[in-house]
Amino acid sequence: AQSVTQLGSHVSVSEGALVLLRCNYSSSVPPYLFWYVQYPNQGLQLLLKYTTGATLVKGINGFEAEFKKSETSFHLTKPSAHMSDAAEYFCAVTSTGGGNKLTFGTGTQLKVEL
Amino acid sequence: NAGVTQTPKFQVLKTGQSMTLQCAQDMNHNSMYWYRQDPGMGLRLIYYSASEGTTDKGEVPNGYNVSRLNKREFSLRLESAAPSQTSVYFCASSVNGERYGYTFGSGTRLTVV
Numbered sequence: 341a342q343s344v345t346q347l348g349s350h351v352s353v354s355e356g357a358l359v360l361l362r363c364n365y366s367s368s369v370p371p372y373l374f375w376y377v378q379y380p381n382q383g384l385q386l387l388l389k390y391t392t393g394a395t396l397v398k399g400i401n402g403f404e405a406e407f408k409k410s411e412t413s414f415h416l417t418k419p420s421a422h423m424s425d426a427a428e429y430f431c432a433v434t435s436t437g438g439g440n441k442l443t444f445g446t447g448t449q450l451k452v453e454l
Numbered sequence: 455n456a457g458v459t460q461t462p463k464f465q466v467l468k469t470g471q472s473m474t475l476q477c478a479q480d481m482n483h484n485s486m487y488w489y490r491q492d493p494g495m496g497l498r499l500i501y502y503s504a505s506e507g508t509t510d511k512g513e514v515p516n517g518y519n520v521s522r523l524n525k526r527e528f529s530l531r532l533e534s535a536a537p538s539q540t541s542v543y544f545c546a547s548s549v550n551g552e553r554y555g556y557t558f559g560s561g562t563r564l565t566v567v
Contacts, residue, residue, distance in 0.1 A: 374555050383558035440485050440548050446496040
């Protein structure tokens, strides 16, 4: 079975600082990888995804992530944090067994401080 | 664009009561899913339906049943609610195929007392 590990359940950055949220996965086959964002009391919204091709993927709101096969990582970054980026972020990977099932990490709560 | 619609948004149940969570999507997606979200545990798959007429168990199916009523609708039923089922429940749908990801509903916050 595939799994996802998000290092750091809470990350705090200053407004304007670099955002780095870490995600590592385990997979015996080439994965498809996703980052979702959840604002308070809302559902999850797709930020970006890696399927094939270019390993640096750009998403919405200035976020990007790089697929590194050798490190089994898919870390999410943003050069300059904004107050509106405060939310919970989930990394996800496709799982085996069919049905297009995603396996989610446990999430990272991002706090942005003035 | 309605996307994925879940009802109700909030519900309080007494232990032993039953209820059905409703989910409908208007995107002509083939696959639909029910997840529960608990603090520190991320999202865990309860049941999914890869296509109309099929349903399968996910990671945490005990205490739940599902019905894929038609291509649009996928309901989740709690036959005898327990406090351990207090959670936020999300329905999601997908075109099909692993590369597309999911579209999520806004969730149902369920409390069992």
